[in-house]
Amino acid sequence: MGYKQYHRPFSTDEMNGHLLICDNSPGLGRLLSRRFMNMGIMAECCKSSLSSIKSRISEGKICGIILFAFRPDEKLLDLIRQLSENGISVFAGLYTSSASVHDCFRRAGAEKCFIMPYPVSSLCCTVMLYADKGKSLLSRLELLIEELGFPRRLSGFYYLAKAAEIALDSPERLWGSMNGIYEEIAQTYSTKASLVERAMRNLADHALKSGASARLTEHRLTEKPTNTELICALCDLFSRL
Known part of the structure; x- marks a missing residue:
């Protein structure tokens, strides 16, 4: 039985935009970007500053954002709230296991929080499933x-x-x-x-x-x-x- 009968490619149309990876480390950001691109998901990198994130959002259609943080900065939490209210999924890689910090990001509207360092393959799988949860x-x-x-x-x-x-x-x-x-x-x-x-x-x-x-x-x-x-x-x- 031919596989083509069942295969339906994963496309950015289904995700309604790009994934934005916000990280000052070009190594991690580029690695994640390549992995998502190989999965058929359009992804791009930007610096993790609030001004860079807001600038990229204003330039094009973003369906989800992956960002990394050490603490619950109030300006960052406000941005997450705004993004969540506008239907943009936020995935937060946190460099702490503190339950209170994770709760802050989740209450702000983060779709999913990871404790860093987090395996790249697991991160990609989880983001993929959460960002496209409208699929069957x-x-x-x-x-x-x-x-x-x-x-x-x-x-x-x-x-x-x-x-x-x-x-x-x-x-x-x-x-x-x-x-x-x-x-x-x-x-x-x-x-x-x-x-x-x-x-x-x-x-x-x-x-x-x-x-x-x-x-x-x-x-x-x-x-x-x-x-x-x-x-x-x-x-x-x-x-x-």
Whole structure:
């Protein structure tokens, strides 16, 4: 079954603008920008000063902002409030684990706060999912596993995402026979349950060799995962993000 039948590229039209990465460190800002661009999300960098941020916002359409801070400066919190009120998502990387500081940013309207340093891949996944939360659960799961390195060219890619969607909606189904899940996926994609199971096993084999399963499980699994283990790991990661 051809993968092109299911693939729908992630576009900036869906996100209604660019991501603005505000950081005085050109290394981190450029790295994040490249990662988002590789994911099909337009991103640009600017300095973290309030004047630079306001200038970039006035120049073009911004859908989300990633910024980094050490403390809850009142002028910065006011800017976050304004951005939130105007529908611009703010993601704050905070160089402190203080709960009170994180609460200040969340109350101001920050969509998500990270404790820095934070893994780049996890940051990209989380921003991607939050910034595009209007998408369907299935589409968001596909975007997540694609970012982790699972290839869309394999039909098992779509079967895994669909299985996770089913499991997130009805977790109890994972503890019975997998046959019912395979059959539901087969009906969705007009194929056979046995082919769904085989394709997912093939995906697991590829994911082990490429390191995608290690990234999905945060290196907890060092052997080829079973289909059920892949589904559970994806559900767990998605829920935590």
